[in-house]
Amino acid sequence: MIAEIGHFAVILAFCLSLVLAIVPMMGSVLRQTLWMAMGKPLAVGLFGLLLIAFVSLGYCFATDDFSVAYVAHNSNSLLPLPYKISAIWGAHEGSFLLWCLMAAGWTLAVAVFSQSLPRVLVARVLSILGLCSVGFLAFLLFTSNPFKRLLPHAPIDGRDLNPLLQDFGLIIHPPMLYMGYVGFSVVFAFAIAALLGGRLDAAWARWSRPWTTIAWSFLTVGIALGSWWAYYELGWGGWWFWDPVENASFMPWLMGTALMHSLAVTEKRGVFKSWTVFLAIATFSLSLLGAFLVRSGVLTSVHAFATDPERGVFILAFLLFVVGGSLLLYALRAPTVQSSTQFSLWSRETLLLLNNIVLTIATALILVGTLYPLLAEALSGSKLSVGPPYFNQFFPGLMVALALLLGIGITVNWKHSRLMQLFGYLRWALLGALVLGSALSVWHTQGWLLPVWIGLVVVIWIALSALTDLFRKLKHQSSLWRGLRKLTLSYYGMHLGHMGFAICILGVVLTSFYSEERDLRMAPGDQLQLSGLTFTFMGTQQVTGPNYKADQGEIKVTNADGDVVTRLYPQKRQYQVQRSMMTEAAIDPGITRDLYVALGEPLGEGAWAVRVHYKAFVRCIWLGALVMALGGVLAVLDKRYRRRRVVVSNEQTAETVYSHA
């Protein structure tokens, strides 16, 4: 009964999304105020119905209703309750329901927070978001219904959730990721509405910025969580694999980063309009492409959902309609007029343009690497992988270039800076980065390594140039405190975001070059020396969890003085329902290093294959990502976005222009 309510709610939501896609848009064309005003209540209804559907599915999981196929495939009566809830988005159908719910959530947010914007624009934006929802919900209803019953032969118990997904990281990783993916639909809708209205201006960029930034922050956290999860759950201590699905999330992130910066230029200086609109379309398109790659099963990946060509065809058709349609609109309506605003070579405009170029090249190369197996398959009918060597060839270099540009970009003026003056500002940061970076890279016991040196110089360069900029801003203030208070939240957000980037680079470089690992056979009492620590294998014992049995090893870690640093308990789990083995690594976390121990195979007589890692600064990677996201949140909290109904007359003008367009 509950499942049918959920199913019915999705059908109703589909109908509402159709109305939302049509009526406010028609209203904006025919200038029917009432039609346009329907956007908001429709958005409320859409979200409410999908919430009902989502809660219904959750109820089916919580009450072990195994007559629902999706529940039977992804849950079990022994599964702990939090995992029953997270199992809602543990596989394709349910996770897509969550996707639809979030799309409706963003639509509702736009309806609620955009009251100060011109009515015509809001109506169009909501209609475009409604159109996206039509596609999503049709996909859900026609190819991926999570409420399908297994009647009359309902199983007595379920097949259990994939053990890889029975984990805290997996409870929050997909929702964060989807918030980011779907969140980019908002800036996309703004871009399309602006193209339709023929008005791409500073106001459009200002309205789009907070939505882009917040979606980007969600995506940042989502990607970081995914990386963290892969690190501790897959049991081999890596944190990024250039897996097609990781790339699918990384490409919209890179494009989104470019878009944030490009929007800033368009808002402040009114240039790069066509380019910014293109980025807005590209970012959302890459999100959809990611959904296609993951959910159609065309690529081999650890993440891949069940494959089904019918779903692939559906998403591809949707992709053709949305992306093809918007690119056609772009080609027909994007402004080609050379902007009258001029800027010189040494200006913030140029630097941000270079930032965009670097990010776009990175995205394009990742896209090629990700799709190469597909292209090869289409041409030669064979499956192959490109793998990390390809990506590692170009990506670090591009990021170093980006970091170097960043330092100049935040110091340089809009419009024009004199090169000597710029050099005057930055020479201390440059000198400091070279000296400190060299000193720190020599200091490590493993000796001087070129990549570490480059990494450290670049990180310190970002930090010092940010300090230089802060110092310049405060120089003319009477007191430090007053000066700091005068600076805006978005200014702090920008620097925090950049610091996050620096911390992330630091983590990546140090963990790549200063980590140590050993794979070896350890019998009880055996010892291993690694990075100045002694790891002693104390043996294993049997333990029992709610739905698994495990061999649990104990490893004592002592330092040079013989003091116990920590005791680690890695497990090798056997999940009873799915009959699958899972490696549960034991980790002693720290900012400067993680100690990471995983059990391999039993080798007889109490001995085990053991993998021991010393992961230098690996936490900085995720910490950096969190700081970046926090920077985004700070920027959005800036009070300039909270001013409502600034100048009424201004809005009136805007409205007339829109309705005449």
Next chain:
Amino acid sequence: MKRLKLFIPLLVFVLLAGFLYRALYQDPRTLPSALLYKPFPAFSLPSLGENQQTLDASLLKGDVTLVNVWATWCPSCHVEHPFLLKLAQQMRVRIVGINYKDDTQQAKQWLVKLGNPYQATVVDETGDLGIELGVYGAPETYIVDQQGIIRYKHVGVVDERVWQESLLPIVKQLQAKGDPS
């Protein structure tokens, strides 16, 4: 003119969509190799075994050999691995591995964990041999005859079907020809 430039993204996308569509219904065909009917390129590279010995192209002579390019970072190699084991153990096919652009420690671990179908494995950490061979990506499998001449190249996973339809006939033919009796 400027307007026309704005159509470029649309064109790129339409091309891409075409490829994506074809990917949904793959169309099998073989990939020619420039090295077909030429001697296997010379190399001198370490072995993946414990004893650190150096291997060269003479390793491939004397018997018909499958040369399999693989790596631990390659998900398709995972798929193919059990079938290679079956070939080596049940069909007594001589397989030589090339561990391509990989982490040597992880590669060793892989063979310990999943079983070792290779009579010997050449470590090509830098991918130099891969360039000589014209490797597109992993996995790839070459048939090399008794004289060390490359007779066939297969790009992608070797499974029962590929083996029966493409590789086995060539292997049989070469074995018959090379057999002195």
